[in-house]
Amino acid sequence: MTMPETEGPDLAARLIAENFSRTNGALQVGGLDLRALAEAHGTPLFVYDAATLRRSYRALAKAVEGFAGVDYSVKANPNPAVIRIFREEGAGAEIASGAEFAAALAAGVPPERILFAGPGKSDSDIARVVAGGIGEIHLENAEEITRVANAAPAGRPVRVAIRVNPGAGAQGGAMRMGGKPSPFGFDEEELELIVDRIEAEPRLHLCGLHLFAGTQGLSAVTLLAQWAYGLDLAARLGARTKRPLETIDLGGGLGIPYFAGDSALxxxxxxxxxxxxxxxxxxxxxxxxxRIVLEPGRFLAGPAGLYVARVRAVKVSRGSRFVITDGGMHHHLAASGNLGQIVKRDYPVVAVVEEAGAERAPAAVVGPLCTPLDMLARAAPMPDLAAGDLVAVLQSGAYALTASPTGFLSHPSPSEVLVDGGRAKVIRPRAG
Incomplete structure (x- = not known):
């Protein structure tokens, strides 16, 4: 059957128009033919467009100009080449491990522009970032107060902020990060107690507050309400310390459209x-x-990336079409629906080559792994495809490769390629 025009295809077409293009039906990234990139670098393959990374950063920075600066949350895509693009645009970095600290430094981010958050920081990572001159560590539990203080060099207190687990009034987004029992941060109701405890520790310098209420937020109204809530909490902190705050981190959580019916922020x-x-x-x-800061990751990196896989076989089973590819959940767990989705929905998946006006029909796009979980799309609108053709998963610049079980069934890991100024550069080689 022919698939009617729906929000799904419209979303994919809109994303291609915004971030990429087609020439004679073939997807282009930064002016380069995606087919040629797949031939040169093999598949599966991640491709990132530097122009889209920069455009996303500049659009957000302009929107919040005069209110907040924009840093980059490294966990979204920790490749140093991606971090470097945002550093060149003026971003600092938010990290969640010692290895991410090293990646940010390798990308040229000054250590004083890096902040460290996360509920289970190791002693070795704390020592590593303190020795490296990190700008700020965000404390999330009572043990960290002592552990960070113990890592402080003599006569040089460590700059810290309090991460707050806010009340229900700050909630919103597809995945809530507060307003309930949580490993993240101190509960809002004990803020003054924690302030007093940190203030009593001479090896720590309490400079600010961190609030992260939710992620994948697509509502400007909700984000503005969360930021206002964060300012209220910051005022409470300042009233307790009786001195001005130096930093207010209002978190990330800005979303991008993945599914039919999603609207862009x-x-x-x-x-x-x-x-x-x-x-x-x-x-x-x-x-x-x-200094008020936002630290998004997905919003900045997600739209710039594509995950490209080559079709190995097409089959029909009891009336359903299956497009079997060489890529799957081991490289892109989020697209398979196995990273945080309760009701699994399809990312925008497209044929790399599609003639204008070609008829489409629903197809399940599946990978090579021996599990029914390895499904990149359940009913993607696809033209006729055959072995050797290419498909691409859009919105794949964030929470893709490094958020996936790359060792599962011991398949090779894909290359990552950055397209910048009409040239393609391998920023992580294929392995395995």
């Missing part, structure tokens, strides 16, 4: 809604000197 609405928040900061001497 309204940056104009975000910009227009910031006036009362700017006024609130300017009017409070405890908040006005602070």
């Amino acid at each position: 309204d940056l104009a609405g975000l910009r227009d809604g910031l006036a009362p928040l700017r006024a609130r900061v300017a009017a409070d001497p405890l908040l006005a000197p602070a």
